[in-house]
Amino acid sequence: MSNILFLQGPLGPFFGTLAKHLSKLGNTTFKINFNGGDAIFSQADHVFNYRGRLSSWQRYLSMFVRRNNIHAIVVYGDCRHYHSIAKDICNKFDIDFWAFEEGYVRPNHITLEKGGVNANSTLDLSASAHAQGTLGRIHELARVPERTFGQTFFHRLYYGVSYYCARGLSKVWLQNDGHHRDYSNIDELRYWAFSIYRKWKYKLLQSSLDKWIVDHWANQYFFVPLQVHCDSQIYSHSDYKDVNEFIRRVMVSFAKHAPQDKKLVFKHHPMDRGFRHYGKLIRRIAAKLGIQQRVIYGHELHLPTMLKNCCGTVTINSTVGLSSLHHSKPTKVMGRANYNVEGLTSQYPLNFFWASPCPPNPRFFTKFKQALKDHTQINGSFYRDIDVTCANVIEFLMNRQVKVADYAYLARANNAPQLHFFDDEDEFESVNG
Incomplete structure (x- = not known):
């Protein structure tokens, strides 16, 4: 069984629900929140609130993973500042780094890759000759019919409003705001109101x-x-x-x-x-x-x-x-x-x-x-029928242990910067919720 740490996920309860599913299988799950929006959707076995600055995050996380014997870190979007640092630490300590992203193949799919997504993907199809050889080893298998999840705009809107309201209220007790967008709650509300207005405006005009x-x-x-x-x-x-x-x-x-x-x-x-x-x-x-x-x-x-x-x-x-x-x-x-x-x-x-x-x-x-579908895509949605999606994620991870030998991976040099550690436990505790 594994100790699995979740950082920031997509808006809504997806990461919390996935943590519950993994805990039921005997894993121990951890969650680090950066603001109240993260906190209201947390359902891991052990929940922590990070109150430090980005400049302290590397030292904090390096001690956290050693103290809790973390085997894997799970994120949504591998290029967010906190997540990029987490990836460096995973490389340094030989910890699995799993990144979710919106589906490469849409609709009805989400992306999950070990090591990074998009241009950071570790699936080596970067050269035509090598790609042809890799793809030639993949067999067409009978697939279960894929489920359709439908439109998610209003689900995203509901989760977004909940997230940003909680983020604003949490500043009283959780000063860190690790969200990757710098807009205030008022700005977010205004922009999403514009989104609804423009959606219907251009549906009529165009x-x-x-x-x-x-x-x-x-x-x-x-x-x-x-x-x-x-x-x-x-x-x-x-x-x-x-x-x-x-x-x-x-x-x-x-x-x-x-x-x-x-x-x-x-x-x-x-x-x-x-x-x-x-x-x-x-x-x-x-x-x-x-x-x-x-x-x-x-x-x-x-x-x-x-x-x-x-x-x-x-x-x-x-x-x-x-x-x-x-x-x-x-x-x-x-x-x-x-x-x-x-x-x-x-x-x-x-x-x-x-x-x-x-x-x-x-x-x-x-x-x-x-x-691409076989290696990175999961039939599911971050915002609808989340339990079904989580079950598909777990099935994907279990099947992937068998299929991993069928793929060639791009060898990447370990360019992680030198890591710095806390000098003592008190410094670690000072930024831990």
Whole structure:
């Protein structure tokens, strides 16, 4: 049996429910909270509240894992500041580091990988020849029909309101605020109110926009899905400062190098509705470049329709990129993605992509997607039918012990920084809840 430590999870009770499931199997579970939002959903065997600063976190956690003989640390999102440090400590002490993330294959899937997710994935498919050899060893198995979990917007909204209210109230007794977003509770409430408003506003105003695009621009436009403004795909897995910079570079490259009959369609990320709006920026750049009639910025565009009728997709590192490959569309990745592999995505600079988009190898993609699902994807949702998802997570982990020999892993150098420890138990206790 194992001692398992949970850090920050997705909004809601998913981590708490998973901890209960693991405890029933004889494991001992621990949870470290960084604010009241974390605390209200904690259900581990042993719960601690971290009141220190980020600068003390490395020393605190290093002593915590030694004192409690931790065998595995579980996080949601491996690029958050506290989680990145936890990963370094796992590397140093040979502790398993498991990272959850939204599904690579959506909907109805979540991601779980050992060692990191997205561009930090340890599944070695980085070279076409090696990937073909790895995928060639994977057998198609009969699968249980996958469950559909439905829409989760209002579940997220409920959990989000609960989380941020508890986070605000907890500042009286839990001063640390380890959340990865720096917005106040009032800001969060305002932005989510904008999200609801804009969702219905653009459902009405742009209800027929995707039909117009298909009727007038079918197979003539490049599709550009935008990331959430604070997504780790931008600040950890790309060289862009923000989404604004990405938009500028794409539009300048398109104006200079795309054939005159080609168009550009941007789609706003649905989880970023209330937080950012790029309409003025896109209009201003389009006017400056003289491409106003060739650019559209949409919000409630139907994703499958957009992908089926585009002539190519440009993304930083979105799961829409995998959907684009699924539709056999030429795809250009502008960040670092685990599917940015020769034979799937364009390996040439963006300036050449507009005139010479190359479609993926469909046979290779079928094998790649099967390997990705088999190794990293779990049928489930963080926000609905959570007990079912937790049962699938445990089944995934048990099956993976058998399947691990079927995969090749990328050997990564241990570049963890030198760790510093507490000098005594009193210093450790001073920041422990």
